[in-house]
Amino acid sequence: MGREALLQVRGLKKYFPIVSGIVFQRQVGAVKAVDDVNFDVFKGETLGMVGESGCGKSTTGRTVLQLYKPTAGSVIFEGRELTTLPAEELRKTRKRMQIIFQDPFASLNPRMTVGSIISEPLVIHRMFPNKREQQEYVEQLMERVGLNPFYINRYPHEFSGGQRQRIGIARALALKPSFIVADEPISALDVSIQAQVINLLSDLQQEFGLTYLFIAHDLSMVRHICDRVAVMYLGKIVELGQTDEVYDNPLHPYTQALLSAVPIPDPIAEAKRQRVILTGDVPSPARPPIGCNFNTRCPVHFDLCHHDPDPPLVEAQPGHWVACHRVTP
Amino acid sequence: MAVLMEVKNLVTRFYTQEGVVHAVNDVSYPLHEGETLGIVGESGSGKSVHVLSIMGLIPTPPGKIEQGEVLFRGRDLLKLKSEEMRLVRGAEIAMIFQDPMTSLNPVLNVGTQITEALKLHLGMSNTAANTRAAELLDMVGISDARKRLDNYPHQFSGGMRQRVMIAMALSCNPKLLIADEPTTALDVTIQAQIIELVKRLRDELRMAMIWITHDLGVVAGIADTIQVMYGGRIVERGPVKEVFGDPRHPYTLGLLKSLPRLDQNSKNSKLVQIEGAPPDMRYMPQGCSFAPRCPYCIERSLQERPPLEPAKEGSGQHLVACWVDVREGVTQSG
Numbered sequence: 001m002g003r004e005a006l007l008q009v010r011g012l013k014k015y016f017p018i019v020s021g022i023v024f025q026r027q028v029g030a031v032k033a034v035d036d037v038n039f040d041v042f043k044g045e046t047l048g049m050v051g052e053s054g055c056g057k058s059t060t061g062r063t064v065l066q067l068y069k070p071t072a073g074s075v076i077f078e079g080r081e082l083t084t085l086p087a088e089e090l091r092k093t094r095k096r097m098q099i100i101f102q103d104p105f106a107s108l109n110p111r112m113t114v115g116s117i118i119s120e121p122l123v124i125h126r127m128f129p130n131k132r133e134q135q136e137y138v139e140q141l142m143e144r145v146g147l148n149p150f151y152i153n154r155y156p157h158e159f160s161g162g163q164r165q166r167i168g169i170a171r172a173l174a175l176k177p178s179f180i181v182a183d184e185p186i187s188a189l190d191v192s193i194q195a196q197v198i199n200l201l202s203d204l205q206q207e208f209g210l211t212y213l214f215i216a217h218d219l220s221m222v223r224h225i226c227d228r229v230a231v232m233y234l235g236k237i238v239e240l241g242q243t244d245e246v247y248d249n250p251l252h253p254y255t256q257a258l259l260s261a262v263p264i265p266d267p268i269a270e271a272k273r274q275r276v277i278l279t280g281d282v283p284s285p286a287r288p289p290i291g292c293n294f295n296t297r298c299p300v301h302f303d304l305c306h307h308d309p310d311p312p313l314v315e316a317q318p319g320h321w322v323a324c325h326r327v328t329p
Numbered sequence: 330m331a332v333l334m335e336v337k338n339l340v341t342r343f344y345t346q347e348g349v350v351h352a353v354n355d356v357s358y359p360l361h362e363g364e365t366l367g368i369v370g371e372s373g374s375g376k377s378v379h380v381l382s383i384m385g386l387i388p389t390p391p392g393k394i395e396q397g398e399v400l401f402r403g404r405d406l407l408k409l410k411s412e413e414m415r416l417v418r419g420a421e422i423a424m425i426f427q428d429p430m431t432s433l434n435p436v437l438n439v440g441t442q443i444t445e446a447l448k449l450h451l452g453m454s455n456t457a458a459n460t461r462a463a464e465l466l467d468m469v470g471i472s473d474a475r476k477r478l479d480n481y482p483h484q485f486s487g488g489m490r491q492r493v494m495i496a497m498a499l500s501c502n503p504k505l506l507i508a509d510e511p512t513t514a515l516d517v518t519i520q521a522q523i524i525e526l527v528k529r530l531r532d533e534l535r536m537a538m539i540w541i542t543h544d545l546g547v548v549a550g551i552a553d554t555i556q557v558m559y560g561g562r563i564v565e566r567g568p569v570k571e572v573f574g575d576p577r578h579p580y581t582l583g584l585l586k587s588l589p590r591l592d593q594n595s596k597n598s599k600l601v602q603i604e605g606a607p608p609d610m611r612y613m614p615q616g617c618s619f620a621p622r623c624p625y626c627i628e629r630s631l632q633e634r635p636p637l638e639p640a641k642e643g644s645g646q647h648l649v650a651c652w653v654d655v656r657e658g659v660t661q662s663g
């Protein structure tokens with residue numbers, strides 16, 4: 001397997017300031033949405049990113065793409081450091097990195113036709129001097145994602161949810177990117193439509209050699225589509241490894257609880273399951289606990305977990321990383 | 330077990346500017362005392378409208394219950410006057426929703442909201458109601474319950490609000506709890522907490538439940554009976570083990586096959602996908618609503634609507650509405 005990293009993320013932080021005061025605004029704190037995250041995405045793989053709402057998955061995806069300016073850290077994509085790249089250079093690099101959003105309803109401009117939505121990035125980057133060629137290319141793209149090119153002049157509201165997601169995918173593909181952040185691309189879709197979109201994404205990956213960062217909270221789907229998975233909790237990666245390895249042998253107590261909470265569509269399997277029920281809620285990222293972020297809900301916490309510094313992400317087994325004092329004392 | 334509620338031939342439509350929406354089309358089923366019925370189906374398949382019809386909560390106009398009966402402990406709920414229905418709601422039948430704010434009032438503290446129901450339905454005094462309200466919050470796992478009674482809904486997290494709503498719903502010991510996607514907006518670890526809680530309370534209080542969800546895993550873990558809806562109709566229904574183990578409707582079969590499983594590695598296979606999109610409820614096909622997407626569709630499926638009948642060689646409790654026996658496995662598209 002090729003282990004060449006397409007993307008290297010090191011010490012990435014994104015803090016959102018909390019301000020107070022109406023006239024004289026001053027910063028009174030920060031939401032530590034992404035707090036010192038390290039990971040690689042290998043060429044041609046799908047890296048899953050999972051965790052509960054608010055743990056920083058989307059912020060990580062957007063900060064990697066430089067849609068948010070990082071508070072600290074480095075992002076190396078195809079060998080170039082993005083965080084210090086001049087605006088014009090960054091704009092060019094953007095062609096290679098695209099994003100697909102969760103909500104196919106909100107992310108498409110309702111006043112633009114499908115054809116103009118898909119060709120917008122082509123126009124911005126002046127890819128086709130010839131209008132005719134551009135239209136042919138857009139039609140090809142539509143066909144490729146399973147949309148009838150006949151509908152090129154229709155508006156988003158005339159399509160179903162699954163079809164709208166296909167429009168978003170066609171637009172993301174238009175500039176022939178190498179890397180796509182898919183931020184919950186199926187969460188808004190009916191169960192019966194999700195498999196269509198997932199199969200399309202994996203076909204496209206094969207065909208164009210794409211690399212995906214797949215953000216999701218459907219852990220069963222992540223197991224199906226991702227080669228490796230990163231589990232986030234309160235702005236940090238707590239476990240990272242091959243998907244099968246993490247699912248069959250989770251090391252972090254949070255991953256164990258998270259996986260045990262996912263219902264399985266099989267009444268016989270369900271009746272036999274042992275659940276780890278966590279108590280309480282996720283703490284606010286504006287006031288994370290002292291020590292390990294998980295210590296307020298952890299079933300196996302001990303003294304060390306309540307003292308800074310928090311446990312670092314270390315390679316406990318080859319390719320299997322975990323941040324927990326219990327696992328690597 | 331005795332029958333607690335029987336829904337008979339329920340038909341609900343909405344008369345909108347864009348046309349008549351056939352939301353619920355001739356739905357009939359019994360619900361037994363203590364039984365948990367899980368209802369699944371895609372968005373727009375009539376799950377919510379059907380329970381709102383039972384509860385007398387359909388906005389009229391544009392909605393209209395065209396026909397049917399809902400016999401609950403001998404009375405037809407659809408014939409009750411609105412004041413009579415209000416007494417049934419909350420006391421004998423309680424409901425919890427996906428968004429707790431639809432049942433919680435943002436400007437009243439939760440103590441007031443819970444005690445009001447206790448005073449209205451059970452005629453409790455102020456002090457008795459306060460004590461009971463604290464007990465209820467404690468029962469749903471909210472610590473420091475007495476103090477939290479003074480808190481307003483916004484002072485609770487999403488999962489806690491859901492629990493407050495459950496406490497309110499259970500305050501008058503209902504015979505039936507209807508839950509419409511109560512955990513869909515929650516994280517899985519919080520969903521697991523809520524489901525454990527509801528299961529425990531259900532067993533303690535011996536309630537019947539109707540649990541609506543689009544998550545087949547949730548149904549597998551909580552329900553005795555599963556009912557699959559498509560196009561405003563029941564297309565399959567039966568004991569959970571039987572339906573999951575031996576699905577007979579092409580839609581149920583397709584759904585189960587399209588789902589990857591947490592406990593299995595399916596990386597090298599493709600998901601089986603259901604083609605097409607959900608039906609437009611304004612146009613009622615003559616035949617089976619699933620026919621346009623169905624790999625097993627035959628000529629008759631397009632002409633004539635299949636009735637809900639006992640599955641061949643099934644337990645008799647397992648019902649399916651399909652002209653084809655999917656076990657014979659003849660799919661038209663190959």
Ligand SMILES: Nc1ncnc2c1ncn2[C@@H]1O[C@H](COP(=O)(O)OP(=O)(O)OP(=O)(O)O)[C@@H](O)[C@H]1O
Nearest residue numbers: 016031033052053054055056057058059060217285
């Ligand atoms: N633009 C912003 N300004 C301030 N805070 C933000 C902003 N975007 C996100 N946050 C906060 O950062 C934290 C992480 O949010 P993020 O959207 O990355 O989470 P997520 O893991 O994607 O959650 P979800 O599963 O709900 O999409 C949250 O506490 C969120 O409220």
Ligand SMILES: Nc1ncnc2c1ncn2[C@@H]1O[C@H](COP(=O)(O)OP(=O)(O)OP(=O)(O)O)[C@@H](O)[C@H]1O
Nearest residue numbers: 343350352371372373374375376377378379391610
């Ligand atoms: N107030 C209303 N006015 C007009 N149409 C309505 C109204 N409420 C529901 N409908 C329509 O009735 C049909 C059934 O809706 P219902 O809410 O029961 O679906 P559901 O199965 O609960 O879906 P979901 O999973 O999205 O909650 C849909 O086509 C819906 O658009």
Ligand SMILES: [Mg+2]
Nearest residue numbers: 057058059183
């Ligand atoms: Mg997000």
Ligand SMILES: [Mg+2]
Nearest residue numbers: 376377378509
């Ligand atoms: Mg609904």
